[in-house]
Amino acid sequence: MCQSVDVNFSTGITKNKNFSIFPLNRSFIRKSYQDLRKSESRFWPVQKEGRFLSLFTVVTFPNGGCAGASGDNGTCMAARECSSRGGSANGYCANGFGLCCVFMTSCGSTSSENGTYFVNSGYPSPYDGTGSCELTINKSHSTVCQIRLDFDRFVIAGPEKTNNVCNRDQFIVSGGNPVPAICGMNQGSHMYIDAGIGTTNPVKLTFVAGGTSFERIWKVKVTQIPCDTIYKADEGCLQYYTGVSGQLRSFNYDPTSGLQLSNQDYGICIRMERNFCGIQYTACPDTVNNRSRSFTLSGNSNGPVNSMIGSGVGPNNCANDWLLIPCAANVGRIQPAQALCTDRICGGTFSADLSMQSSSVLSTVKPFRLWFHTDNIEAPVDVDNRGFCLNYVQQPCTNNVI
Numbered sequence: 001m002c003q004s005v006d007v008n009f010s011t012g013i014t015k016n017k018n019f020s021i022f023p024l025n026r027s028f029i030r031k032s033y034q035d036l037r038k039s040e041s042r043f044w045p046v047q048k049e050g051r052f053l054s055l056f057t058v059v060t061f062p063n064g065g066c067a068g069a070s071g072d073n074g075t076c077m078a079a080r081e082c083s084s085r086g087g088s089a090n091g092y093c094a095n096g097f098g099l100c101c102v103f104m105t106s107c108g109s110t111s112s113e114n115g116t117y118f119v120n121s122g123y124p125s126p127y128d129g130t131g132s133c134e135l136t137i138n139k140s141h142s143t144v145c146q147i148r149l150d151f152d153r154f155v156i157a158g159p160e161k162t163n164n165v166c167n168r169d170q171f172i173v174s175g176g177n178p179v180p181a182i183c184g185m186n187q188g189s190h191m192y193i194d195a196g197i198g199t200t201n202p203v204k205l206t207f208v209a210g211g212t213s214f215e216r217i218w219k220v221k222v223t224q225i226p227c228d229t230i231y232k233a234d235e236g237c238l239q240y241y242t243g244v245s246g247q248l249r250s251f252n253y254d255p256t257s258g259l260q261l262s263n264q265d266y267g268i269c270i271r272m273e274r275n276f277c278g279i280q281y282t283a284c285p286d287t288v289n290n291r292s293r294s295f296t297l298s299g300n301s302n303g304p305v306n307s308m309i310g311s312g313v314g315p316n317n318c319a320n321d322w323l324l325i326p327c328a329a330n331v332g333r334i335q336p337a338q339a340l341c342t343d344r345i346c347g348g349t350f351s352a353d354l355s356m357q358s359s360s361v362l363s364t365v366k367p368f369r370l371w372f373h374t375d376n377i378e379a380p381v382d383v384d385n386r387g388f389c390l391n392y393v394q395q396p397c398t399n400n401v402i
Contacts (some may be wrong), residue, residue: 012267065115074090087102112140150223154186203210247390291304302349318346326343331362
């Protein structure tokens with residue numbers, strides 16, 4: 001879609017197609033007018049001093065993405081259209097001919113705008129109250145297949161400390177694929193939601209605040225993804241990462257005070273980049289605790305806990321809380337036959353072997369996909385588990401171990 005405006009080069013005033021008027025940068029307009037007169041002077045009649053030529057032309061620009069003055073993402077459009085669609089002007093775009101229109105909404109709203117920000121009441125101030133806050137998302141177009149949620153800000157009350165259940169505050173997604181409820185600190189995380197077929201499948205985002213006083217703040221960016229784009233997530237992936245390297249974290253992970261959430265069950269996918277055939281995972285450095293807690297899924301994390309592993313055959317030591325990495329093997333070890341693969345890793349040390357020593361873990365199963373699962377019981381065996389934080393690096397096909 002393109003936006004058109006009529007430009008009066010002598011006055012520096014523009015009119016859009018709906019005849020709304022807004023000022024432009026006069027120095028830009030004056031220079032364009034003077035350059036145009038100079039280049040076309042042989043066709044223009046000689047004018048006496050003090051007179052001006054009223055010249056109009058039509059300027060078109062696409063309604064594409066833009067960066068607002070505040071740093072938020074928006075859509076480039078004319079002022080009248082931005083206002084009529086419920087957006088707010090946040091800087092200029094299209095060389096000053098358009099406005100960067102940012103859509104920000106809060107409780108009880110319905111939106112079909114791509115790039116909408118869902119914020120708490122009173123944002124950017126925190127919200128300290130109880131009740132629910134809901135946004136209904138309608139598709140902007142029937143070709144939309146997925147909705148990506150980016151948690152630019154996300155701090156709500158965390159889980160209770162016995163079984164790590166989100167029974168006080170919750171973030172709930174309904175209307176798409178099954179999504180586990182989450183709580184706590186999730187800034188920087190994301191989710192992909194299946195938007196279904198057609199235009200009659202709204203997705204609802206709900207923050208539930210309960211219990212005692214707590215300063216909650218959230219800002220969730222909603223991006224609608226068409227079916228035919230290369231950045232659409234694979235089916236069954238709640239989280240989807242791209243790039244040769246990156247970082248994966250469970251929801252509410254924090255080395256200081258975060259707790260692994262109960263009742264989690266979802267897929268994490270990494271797009272396999274060209275000329276890469278394997279992927280290596282390493283526990284994130286922990287600069288806070290004396291002993292690393294960047295991978296603590298089961299056991300009492302207040303003391304050393306060895307890694308535990310499980311597979312599709314034989315005894316399974318990871319029956320309750322686990323991270324599945326298909327055919328995982330410590331770096332430097334020969335990849336096992338698929339029938340003997342280690343898949344599930346748990347415990348308090350990241351390793352594909354039974355060990356107290358953390359190790360980098362390699363998988364060559366394609367596509368690159370992990371699965372994270374927790375049950376609804378922690379106590380009395382599992383104490384202060386943080387979840388996981390892993391750095392990943394894709395391995396080239398020329399690597400000798402692949």
